[in-house]
Amino acid sequence: MAEESRTGAGGRLRESESGGGARGRRAVAAPKKFSREQVAAAALRLTDTRGLEALSMRTLAAELGTGPMTLYNYVDGREGLELLVVEAVLEGADWPETGSGDxxxxxxxxxxxxxxxxxxxxxxxxxxxxxxxxxxxxxxxxxxxxxxxxxxxxxxxxxxxxxxxxxxxxxxxxxxxxxxxxxxxxxxxxxxxxxxxxxxxxxxxxxxxxxxxxxxxxxxxxxxxxxxxxxxxxxxxxxxxxxxxxx
Amino acid sequence: MAEESRTGAGGRLRESESGGGARGRRAVAAPKKFSREQVAAAALRLTDTRGLEALSMRTLAAELGTGPMTLYNYVDGREGLELLVVEAVLEGADWPETGSGDxxxxxxxxxxxxxxxxxxxxxxxxxxxxxxxxxxxxxxxxxxxxxxxxxxxxxxxxxxxxxxxxxxxxxxxxxxxxxxxxxxxxxxxxxxxxxxxxxxxxxxxxxxxxxxxxxxxxxxxxxxxxxxxxxxxxxxxxxxxxxxxxx
DNA sequence: CTCCCATCAAGTACGGTGTACGTGAACTGG
DNA sequence: CCAGTTCACGTACACCGTACTTGATGGGAG
Missing domain, CATH: 1.10.357.10 (Tetracycline Repressor, domain 2)
Structure with missing residues (x-):
């Protein structure tokens, strides 16, 4: 079950966020361009603002400023994209403590x-x-x-x-x-x-x-x-x- | 309901429709090739046998031996197609008498x-x-x-x-x-x-x-x-x- | 009769979708 | 230096719904 994309575990991945000033001698390629959270956030934002039918590989890729195929490095196809959105929504919840009372x-x-x-x-x-x-x-x-x-x-x-x-x-x-x-x-x-x-x-x-x-x-x-x-x-x-x- | 006239392959034959409107100038040009019931039955059969994702304008048209656009004469787009299927399913039910008892x-x-x-x-x-x-x-x-x-x-x-x-x-x-x-x-x-x-x-x-x-x-x-x-x-x-x- | 043209069936084509495949760039360990 | 690996992403294909266009039909007018 837990075989998430364990590709990034190599240790060297330098996120491409607004990190240190020297953001790269190179253009993007080997370290991941986005984090999974970034993709999830973009997907959720897209869905929230433009509706579910606006959520597609292409629109999301455009939103992130990249090509459609890039998303397949973060998400397991369309199915995985939907899963990502659901995850993002439910992660926003703060579940109550349960199990002891009535x-x-x-x-x-x-x-x-x-x-x-x-x-x-x-x-x-x-x-x-x-x-x-x-x-x-x-x-x-x-x-x-x-x-x-x-x-x-x-x-x-x-x-x-x-x-x-x-x-x-x-x-x-x-x-x-x-x-x-x-x-x-x-x-x-x-x-x-x-x-x-x-x-x-x-x-x-x-x-x-x-x-x-x-x-x-x-x-x-x-x-x-x-x-x-x-x-x-x-x-x-x-x-x-x-x-x-x-x- | 609209009564259907079955045409053979390749030709459309004229048929005096019930209630054929003396709408003045023109009469009907051609009878419908299928009845709405035929289309509905085909759509439902398709869905039942090959699943919902197999239900498309094109597959249904192929099932009926015609082109995709012909369906638009029977059904209001994809939306209407789905409605047709739902109708077909619910029409198969025989609703009980209600309203009097408990x-x-x-x-x-x-x-x-x-x-x-x-x-x-x-x-x-x-x-x-x-x-x-x-x-x-x-x-x-x-x-x-x-x-x-x-x-x-x-x-x-x-x-x-x-x-x-x-x-x-x-x-x-x-x-x-x-x-x-x-x-x-x-x-x-x-x-x-x-x-x-x-x-x-x-x-x-x-x-x-x-x-x-x-x-x-x-x-x-x-x-x-x-x-x-x-x-x-x-x-x-x-x-x-x-x-x-x-x- | 011929011709016109309203009517409806159906084809072509366009812009969308998801994604298989391939190429090539960037990094890493030998 | 050279594999080897990982990733970005362009291209291409098969599919979708359907706007637009074409084409056949046949009743009325001349």
Whole structure:
């Protein structure tokens, strides 16, 4: 797993940042031109400002002032590029301490940090939604969440169900709150949703229109918490009676 | 619906269309070469057999024995093509009668039909997940689900939360059960998941590995029902006391 | 009848994508 | 000095969606 690009481990790599004044007798070549973090930051910046469809090998390369193929020295193809962006987003989160207190609190805390983190990069949401069973940084979060859920006395199939419930809710809610077509690259989410709801026939979709409106007017975080609390209550009610601690 | 006239190879034959407009001056020049249903069926077949990434204007056109641009006479670009596939999938469902009995039963019935319908076309799942707030056939389902949920005594924000909970669960569960990278175009889902789980470090992701294994061994439909029941129980417990009927 | 031209099917071509391949420059250890 | 290795990156290919253009068709007007 850990076979990252261990190419730079030779020791001699002098980063090409604004280091010492004599920045080189030579033009660039043997030491890496960028750090992986630089690439990640550029990719995330690109995605945040110009949307997910603007993220391509070529645009990113242009952003960095280099050619497309150079990126393949930092990233394992398009797939790896997306992974890099997801990583960059999740690294920005500061995960809470969990594992000791009430599992409900931990579930809540974890979910909330995830929610807040993701929401600050709305364009990345589709990426996270479709890659959540693949990327390690997400699985890392999943593992913590599972640990908390396990303390409700679940394991095996029940744990699986509980996890799917929670993660499905988180991703679904996030996705629904700022879905692909409802948020435009420009970024005016609210008006876009409203506009979209307006085009719907209110006779055919009365309640869809109703909740679409409610969704725009309400505060999403409050709704997220409400849904999560409901979910946690359900999980607690269903938990194996003696299983407040691990049974 | 538009009735189709099948043309042989190479020629287009005139056909008096139903409702052939006496639009004054000109009559129709040529009948359509395919029916919309033919196109939809071909698109769905293509997606089912060769995966979502094989669905393109060009491949579909080739499948139909015509050129790419011809499709634009039947479908509004790539976007419309995806809509067509989603439509084709959801049209295959036979929706239950709802609206009269217990809302819990209706939620269950609707969710289950949706689940079963979608699962029979696993490659379309990502499409449905990301287009669920956009496509009318999906909104149609959403409207029915909302109607059922409303009978738990909710409206406005609470209804929104309940809906997000349920639909997030459905989509999340489906997506998780047969996600993009976990199911390969070839179609060997179970072994792929196992293989994936094997590559994970069990020290770092002990519980992820545990539920991944459980997920392969268990029957998904049972887990889906279990999660759904838990969710419904939570919704029922939280329902406004007097609100068994619409209040 | 002939001719016109509205209409729709379909081809060509353009600008995009991801990336295999190859070349060559810069460094390192012998 | 000379391999050998690592990296930058230009070129090229196969693919994508689709704007634009062409071409066939056949009803009405003359």
């Amino acid at each position: 599992w409900r609190d931990d579930v809540r805390k974890l979910a909330e940090v995830f929610w807040r983190t993701i929401r600050s990069h709305p364009h990345v949401i589709p990426l996270i939604a479709e890659r959540r069973t693949v990327d390690e940084p997400i699985l890392d979060f999943g593992e913590r969440m599972l640990e908390a859920l396990a303390r409700s006395g679940r394991s095996g199939r029940e744990l699986l169900v509980a996890f799917r419930l929670v993660s499905g809710f988180i991703v679904g809610f996030t996705q629904g709150a700022a879905g692909r077509a409802l948020i435009s690259p420009g970024g005016e989410s609210a008006s876009a949703v409203i506009a979209r709801a307006r085009t719907l026939d209110p006779e055919r979709f009365p309640r869809v229109v109703e909740i679409a409106t409610a969704s725009v007017e309400g505060d999403r975080t409050g709704e997220f918490r409400a849904g999560l609390d409901l979910l946690i209550a359900g999980l607690a009610a269903d938990a194996r009676p003696g299983g407040g601690r691990e049974g | 809302w819990r039963d209706d939620v269950r019935k609707l969710a289950e039909v949706f689940w079963r319908t979608i699962r029979s076309h696993p490659h379309v799942i990502p499409l449905i997940a990301e287009r669920r707030t956009v496509d009318e056939p999906i909104l149609d389902f959403g409207e029915r689900m909302l109607e059922a949920l409303a009978r738990s005594g909710r409206s406005g924000r609470e209804l929104l939360v309940a809906f997000r909970l349920v639909s997030g669960f459905i989509v999340g569960f489906t997506q998780g059960a047969a996600g993009r990278a976990l199911i390969s175009p070839g179609g060997e889902s179970a072994s792929a998941v196992i293989a994936r789980a094997r590559t994970l470090d069990p020290e770092r992701f002990p519980r992820v590995v545990e539920i991944a294994t459980a997920s392969v061994e268990g029957d998904r439909t049972g887990e889906f029902r279990a999660g759904l029941d838990l969710l419904i129980a939570g919704l029922a417990a939280d329902a406004r006391p007097g609100g068994g009927r619409e209040g």
